[in-house]
Amino acid sequence: MTKFAKFDVVTDDSDHFFRGSNDGKCINNNSKGEVYRSIMREWKILEQNLPESIYVRVYERRIDLMRAVIVGVAGTPYHDALFFFDIAFPYDYPNHPPKLNFHSFGHRVNPNLYNSGKVCLSLLNTWTGMKKEQWDPHGSTMLQVLLSIQGLVLNEKPYFNEPGIGLAFFCESLSLEYNEAVYVLNLKIAHRLLRKPPRNFDAFVRAFYRERGPAIMDACDHYMHCHVRVGYFTSGLGSGSASKSSDKEKIQLSRYFMETMKDMAPRLLKAFRENGAPIMDRKWKWEEPLDVENEDDKSGKPKSMLKKVVEKIKKAFRWKTKI
Structure with missing residues (x-):
């Protein structure tokens, strides 16, 4: 898969789950705002640090949207499987974590990944956890979210995630x-x-x-x-x-x-x-x-x-x- 860029900018956002969100309008129209700059920092972190098993596409006209695919790793029941997530940054990012929707096709493949598309994770503030496990506006990143899903959610014994x-x-x-x-x-x-x-x-x-x-x-x-x-x-x-x-x-x-x-x-x-x-x-x-x-x-x-x-x-x- 080496010919496919791990990070790339694309134009077609027509099938994105969060395409109807209004948060992106004020973000995209304010290129000098702090939220815009925060998302640009996320782009740079992802472009430089993604592992071989995670691929991300961001959108030229909607910088508040993102799509990622995680490849299931060896030694787990998720090996050789692809897991797609649609991502949206809120209008006050990074004060609040990004929103995620899992492409479940109606299947519940993990206690943390609902068939409705909900992603249950402390880092997203969608699950209770110790304060250090929750979203930190001053330190948490989108890369941490993706790595947490790959390592902590899609693990060897997902049954015990419950x-x-x-x-x-x-x-x-x-x-x-x-x-x-x-x-x-x-x-x-x-x-x-x-x-x-x-x-x-x-x-x-x-x-x-x-x-x-x-x-x-x-x-x-x-x-x-x-x-x-x-x-x-x-x-x-x-x-x-x-x-x-x-x-x-x-x-x-x-x-x-x-x-x-x-x-x-x-x-x-x-x-x-x-x-x-x-x-x-x-x-x-x-x-x-x-x-x-x-x-x-x-x-x-x-x-x-x-x-x-x-x-x-x-x-x-x-x-x-x-x-």
């Missing part, structure tokens, strides 16, 4: 099941992104999945054959590869995960092939003819097997909102 969840053995078991459910949702989001990438990231999304498609399908293959726990496949990511185990050593994964993967993995494989990923001649045992139009029902909700997994997790979290 307040009140202990570290007992049965919680570890639920955490593993949560990772399985999350991984399937990540695949569904990948499929949606290939069908309709966010503006200004079209080429990026398609190039990313062409490059990472083979590794993603290898991970699916290992997971479905119970060779490694979900989130721990690392082949091609620079940190070794998952070793195949004997039948006696095979890891036990939930029946729900296996059923949903049998449905979702072939659909994503077909999308990767249509996108030009170099896997045209490869064949997996679980491949079968597909009817892609039936991926979701008309309401956009996942199929029944995944619903059962999510309901189980919801009971553990005592969630009242739908996932």
